[in-house]
Amino acid sequence: QQPVQSPQAVILREGEDAVINCSSSKALYSVHWYRQKHGEAPVFLMILLKGGEQKGHEKISASFNEKKQQSSLYLTASQLSYSGTYFCGTYGGSQGNLIFGKGTKLSVKP
Amino acid sequence: DSGVTQTPKHLITATGQRVTLRCSPRSGDLSVYWYQQSLDQGLQFLIQYYNGEERAKGNILERFSAQQFPDLHSELNLSSLELGDSALYFCASSVEGGGEQYFGPGTRLTVT
Numbered sequence: 001q002q003p004v005q006s007p008q009a010v011i012l013r014e015g016e017d018a019v020i021n022c023s024s025s026k027a028l029y030s031v032h033w034y035r036q037k038h039g040e041a042p043v044f045l046m047i048l049l050k051g052g053e054q055k056g057h058e059k060i061s062a063s064f065n066e067k068k069q070q071s072s073l074y075l076t077a078s079q080l081s082y083s084g085t086y087f088c089g090t091y092g093g094s095q096g097n098l099i100f101g102k103g104t105k106l107s108v109k110p
Numbered sequence: 111d112s113g114v115t116q117t118p119k120h121l122i123t124a125t126g127q128r129v130t131l132r133c134s135p136r137s138g139d140l141s142v143y144w145y146q147q148s149l150d151q152g153l154q155f156l157i158q159y160y161n162g163e164e165r166a167k168g169n170i171l172e173r174f175s176a177q178q179f180p181d182l183h184s185e186l187n188l189s190s191l192e193l194g195d196s197a198l199y200f201c202a203s204s205v206e207g208g209g210e211q212y213f214g215p216g217t218r219l220t221v222t
Contacts, residue, residue, distance in 0.1 A: 030208065041112065041200060041213035042153065087153060091208055097143070097166035098211065100153040 001026050003090045005101035012078050012108045020073040020104045022088030031064055031071040032089040032098060035082075042087060046073070075106070083108045113137065114214035116201050122220045128189040131217045135182055135203030141165070142184040143211060144176055145200040153200070159184055160207055191221045 003024045010018055022031060030049045034042040048064035048071055061074045075082055085105045089098040113136035123129055135142050144156040155168035159178035170176075173191075178184045188195060198218050202211040 032210065034211075041215050042202075043112075044210040044212065047210055089153075097155050097158050097168060099155060099168075100145075102152040 002099055003088055003101040005086075005088055005104050007104060008102070009105040010107070012082075012106065014080060014108055014110055015077055018075045018078060018106060020075075020086050020088075020106070021070065022072070022090070022101055023068070023070045024090050026069065026090070028064075028066065028069050028071075029091045031062075032091070033060075033062060033071075033073050034087045034089065034100075035084045036087065036103075037084040045086075078106075078108045080108050080110065082106060112212040112214065114201060114203050114212050116199075116214035116217050118217060119215065120218050120220075122222060123191060124222055125191055125193060127191050127221075128187065129191065129219065131186040131188070131199055131201075131219075133184045133186070133201030133203075133214055135184070135201075136212055139203035139205050139212070140182065141204045141207050141209075142178055142182070143202045143204075144170075144184070144186050145202065147198045147200060147216075148196075156186070158207065165207055188219070193221050195219065196221045 006021045033045040036042040064071045085103040087100045087103045089100045115134045117132045140161045143158045145153045156170040157176050158166040176186045198216045200216045202213045204211045
């Protein structure tokens, strides 16, 4: 079951904040976040694990609500380098595969 | 540089042909994943291997097959190619299933 991301696209000015949401209809074991810049490969940002353990990026934070099966990615004081498409990926269990959402395109303007 | 290598970088071929895409995972990673990304589309999971064995299968067509060899490199075989198979194919690797994935630079396949 593919997770649903919102919004589909967002345009920011440098220094503004953004929140990207990811929700699933299935119980989640973990949520992954990746960023893909145009013409490049996706790059790992963060994993949020069931039980609250979080690993990830120094300037971007995220939350994971296990009961609601939702995760949110918080980008504060956005920089031009934050531009790209953000994908969340969800795992239903340790033996399963990662299913990615359709992505959220973030554009940061000067 | 993620440490994952993919060859070739670009591939142009005709409909009906067969191609093989190759992936070498990061040193120490046992899991290899294959994804298909069409123009402005998300990442469609195809298949996962863990230490030589198939671990999970996604929406992979019967015309497509993959394997992981004892040295842990993987190959994705695409046969009877159609125009709709034109896409960017990514390989990713991780230490174990469920961990963070590191993506290779991708192979851009164009079927004419």
